[in-house]
Amino acid sequence: MHQIVTVRIFLLLLYGGFVCSKEECIKTAVTSCDDCIKSGPGCAWCTDLNFIKPGELEAVRCDTKEELIKKHCPEVNIMSPPSKKRVITDNQLSAKGTIVQLQPQEINVELRPGEAHTFQMKFKRAEGYPVDLYYLMDLSYSMEDDLKNVKNLGIEILNKLNGITGNARIGFGSFVDKTLLPFTDTSPEKLKKPCPPKEQECQPPFGYRHVLKLTNNAVQFEDMVSLQKISGNLDTPEGGLDAIMQAATCVDKIGWGNSTRLLVLATDAGFHMAGDGKLAGILEPNQESCQLDASNLYASSSTWDYPSVGQIARKLEEQNIQPIFAVTEDVADVYRELSKLIPKSDVGVLSKDSGNVVNLIVSAYNKLSSNIIVNHDVLPEDISVTFTSNCVGGDKPSDKGTCNNVNIGQEVIFDVTVKAATCIKGQKSFNIGPLGFNEKMKVNVNTLCDCKCDEAVTGSHVHCNNHGKVVCGICSCETNFLGQRCECSLGQKDETSLKAQCRKDNGTECEGRGDCECGVCKCHLTEGGNSYYGTHCECDDEHCEKYQNMLCGGNGQCRCGTCRCSDGFEGTACQCKTMTDSCETGETLCHGRGKCRCNQCDCERGYKPPKCEFCPTCIPPCQKHGSCIECLGFGTGPFEKNCSKSCSHLIAQTVDKLIKSDCQVKNHMGCRMFFTMTEQDGFDKYYVKILKDVECPEGPNVAAIVGGSLAGVALIGLLLLMIIKGIFYVKDLKEWRKFEKEMQRSKWANSDNPLFKKATTTVANPAFTGDS
Structure with missing residues (x-):
C-alpha cells in the first residue's frame, strides 16, 4: 500500500511539474485584475504602480507569474489567488453509535476557473449497517411454483441478512403487466380469471401492487405473501420496469430507510420498455413519480408508457437502490445486458422453483456491498468531477471511483478532483458518495473571479494625477477623466490625435463597435448582451464556428472568434474528441508523416490518407x-x-x-x-x-574496334562511289536518249539562200604559170 501511495505521489509531482512547465496565460478582454484571473489559472496580475511604461496597455500586467517576475514585477505585488478548500463538517469514521462511513461530510471549495483542485474523501465499511430488502415478484402464471416457495422463505431471508448485518428488514410487491391489449387478454372472463381453467386460485391481472411495507417481522412477511395468488397475461415480456419505477419512487410507502437498499426482482421473463406502450395506444411517457392509489395499485399503468432503461438507472442511482435480478437461465443473458447499464446491480440464476433464492440474495448482497463505486449527483453547469483511488487499478482519473472487494472495517481513500470551466454566480453545491449508501459528502463550490487588493483607497492618488484612486495597481478615474493615469479630460479641444488612436489600420473608429473617448475605445454590447472587447473592439465571443448548431460544439469556449476547446476535444469547432485510434500505425501516428486531427491523419509532403502510407508524387x-x-x-x-x-x-x-x-x-x-x-x-x-557484389562492364577490344572501324569506313566509301557513279550514268543515259529522239525528228530543206551572191570579179595572177 505504501508503495502504491509513493508511486501516486511521484506521478502527481511529475504531472504537476509538467503542467507548470506548460503553464500559459491566454488573455482576452483584460482591463483589470478581475478580468485577468478570469482568463485562466495560469494568469497572474502585477499590482506594482510603475510596472508598465507610459502608453502601454494595462493588459501587460496580466501574464504568468514566471513572466511577470522576468519583467521585474516584485513577487509581493503579484496577485494570483490559488484554489483552496475548507472542511465544514468532519465527523470521524465510526461503526458504533451513529454510524459514519464517509469522511468528511461537507466541504467548501474555492476554485480558479480552469484550475483543477483535488481533495481526499475516506470511506470505511461499518459492521452492522442496516439492510432493507424489497422482494418484487412476477405473478404471471409461469411463476406459480416459485410463489409457493417464496411464501415460506421470509424467515430464512431475514435470518441470513441478520446474520450479516444484525439489522435487516424485508418487504414485498408483485407485478404482471398492463391490462391492455396486446399485453393482456381483455375479454371479460379473462379480466376476471386470466389463468387456465384448472387453476382454482387466480387473481385478475394488474400492473403493479405494493403488498408489504419494509418490516423486520418475518412472520408478517410470510402471512402477507401466503395471501398472494397467481395471475396471468398474454405476451411473454412483463411489466417489470413499471414495478421497479414505482418501488423506487414510492419511498414513504415502501418504507426505505437510512440503509443499504436492495431490490430483488424475481421473474422468468423479459421486460417491456419505453415505446412498447404505443402498441396499446399509450403515448404519454413515464413521469417517474409515485402513482399508488389507496389500494396500493399502480394507478397510471394504463395511461403512462413503460419507463426507459435510462430512467430506471437514474432513479435507482438517485435513491441508492441496488437491484438484484433473480431470473431463470433462459432470460439470464437479457438481464446481464440490462445490469451493464445499471450501476451497482447484479444478476443471479434462479432454480426452476426459486429454491435457491436465499443463497442467491446473500451472494449478491456480499458482492454489491464489497464493490464500492463513488459517483456524484447532477453537477452544476461548467463544473466537472473525476475520481482516483488507492485501490489497484484506481489510479487513473475517471468519472466514477471504484474499489472492489472492500472488506468490513477496511478504509479506502478516494481523491476527488473538481474543476470549474468558467466563473459561476453565487455558490453551487452537489453531493458525492458511494452508490448504494445514503451517506453523501456535500461539496459547495465558489469561483475566485474577484481580486481583493489591499491598496484600494478612497480619495485621489498622486499616481492618478489626483483625479482617481489606485485599485490593484491601476487608476480608477473620477467622472469626466480618462487615461492610464487619469490624464485625459473629456471635452478636450485637440481630439484629432486621440481619435486616431481608436482606428485600427486607419479603419473605422473602434471598428464601429464602440465609442472613442479620449483615445480609448469604450466597447458596445453585442446582440447577445455581452461586450465587444479588444483595443479597437475587434473581438466578441459570439461568432465562432458552430457544430450541431452549438457554438464550439458545446465542447469549448468562444474567444475572439476562435474556439478554445475543453480538455478532451479538438477541431476548429471543438467537434472532435482527442482520440487517435484511427491514426495509430504501430508505435507512431500516421507513420510519422502527418498530424492526427479529429482522429484522422492530416498528411504532409504529398503523402495520402488514410494513414499517410503512400506518396504518389514523391521522387523514387x-x-x-x-x-x-x-x-x-x-x-x-x-x-x-x-x-x-x-x-x-x-x-x-x-x-x-x-x-x-x-x-x-x-x-x-x-x-x-x-x-x-x-x-x-x-x-x-x-x-x-x-x-555485396557489383556488376562492372568489360574493357573494350581496341584491335577489333580499329579494324572494324577501318573496314566499315572503306565499305561505306565504296558504296558511296558506286551510288554516285550510278547516279551520273543514269543521268547521262537519259540525256543521250533525249538527243537521239530530237535527231530523229529533225528534217533539212534543199534550197538556196537568197542572201548569198556569187563573185562577179575574177583576178588572174600574172605570176602564176600553172606549174605546181
Missing part, C-alpha cells in the same frame, strides 16, 4: 540515395569521409543474396550496385539491404 528514392548506398555498402564514393553523418537517415545491411532487387544504381566507377529500400516511419527514412 533509388537514384536519390545512390551515393549513400555506395559509402554504406562499399566505403567509397563522394560521402566516403562523412558517411555516418550524411547518410544517418538510412539503416543499411549488406547481404550475399537478394531475392528481389528493387533498385540499381551505378557507383562512381560505373559499376551497378543492387539493393532494396523499405520505407520507415517518418520522412526520408529507409531500411536498406545492399548486395
